[in-house]
Amino acid sequence: EAQVTQNPRYLITVTGKKLTVTCSQNMNHEYMSWYRQDPGLGLRQIYYSMNVEVTDKGDVPEGYKVSRKEKRNFPLILESPSPNQTSLYFCASSLSLEGHGYTFGSGTRLTVV
Amino acid sequence: KQEVTQIPAALSVPEGENLVLNCSFTDSAIYNLQWFRQDPGKGLTSLLLIQSSQREQTSGRLNASLDKSSGRSTLYIAASQPGDSATYLCAVRRGADGLTFGKGTHLIIQP
Numbered sequence: 001e002a003q004v005t006q007n008p009r010y011l012i013t014v015t016g017k018k019l020t021v022t023c024s025q026n027m028n029h030e031y032m033s034w035y036r037q038d039p040g041l042g043l044r045q046i047y048y049s050m051n052v053e054v055t056d057k058g059d060v061p062e063g064y065k066v067s068r069k070e071k072r073n074f075p076l077i078l079e080s081p082s083p084n085q086t087s088l089y090f091c092a093s094s095l096s097l098e099g100h101g102y103t104f105g106s107g108t109r110l111t112v113v
Numbered sequence: 114k115q116e117v118t119q120i121p122a123a124l125s126v127p128e129g130e131n132l133v134l135n136c137s138f139t140d141s142a143i144y145n146l147q148w149f150r151q152d153p154g155k156g157l158t159s160l161l162l163i164q165s166s167q168r169e170q171t172s173g174r175l176n177a178s179l180d181k182s183s184g185r186s187t188l189y190i191a192a193s194q195p196g197d198s199a200t201y202l203c204a205v206r207r208g209a210d211g212l213t214f215g216k217g218t219h220l221i222i223q224p
């Protein structure tokens with residue numbers, strides 16, 4: 001089944017403890033993105049990638065890192081999580097710039113205490 | 114910077130009504146526009162994708178239109194059902210940098 005898989009689905013962690021949220025797609029998509037969703041603020045893009053080894057900042061990149069060493073994987077790294085990073089996170093991918101939309105993962109609900 | 118606005122923010126209607134959700138965007142230089150559905154605490158399900166060269170797309174009871182020059186899109190839902198209750202999100206793709214989302218319309222269909 002064609003899909004975007006995120007892990008974990010739920011995560012509770014403590015301030016300052018490094019964590020990684022994994023994202024993998026099996027559709028050979030070029031474009032991948034990370035978003036966070038917060039009440040009243042909607043979905044905002046954190047980072048995006050146009051291909052392997054090509055990543056760039058979105059609207060809210062502070063406190064996050066990403067890597068794209070393989071086409072299928074796009075992990076989101078929080079080096080020192082803080083409570084203001086408590087949010088619902090989504091990974092998404094798209095085959096091409098024109099002609100194709102984005103497919104989203106099921107989300108990761110992160111709580112930082 | 115692209116901004117996307119959705120009106121109304123919330124809508125509650127009786128079952129069976131036809132309804133229209135509105136989306137507007139400030140920069141008309143887009144590749145496509147995508148409508149999503151999101152159930153509480155869940156992921157995003159793509160409903161319709163409209164390319165910049167298209168005027169509308171249909172899927173079952175859903176019809177989405179796009180007027181790129183005026184920066185507007187509408188999502189028409191025919192014969193609404195309680196199962197249509199969800200938040201509907203509009204997102205535009207300006208380029209390689211992903212999607213810009215509106216804040217959504219929270220829809221409740223009363224049985």
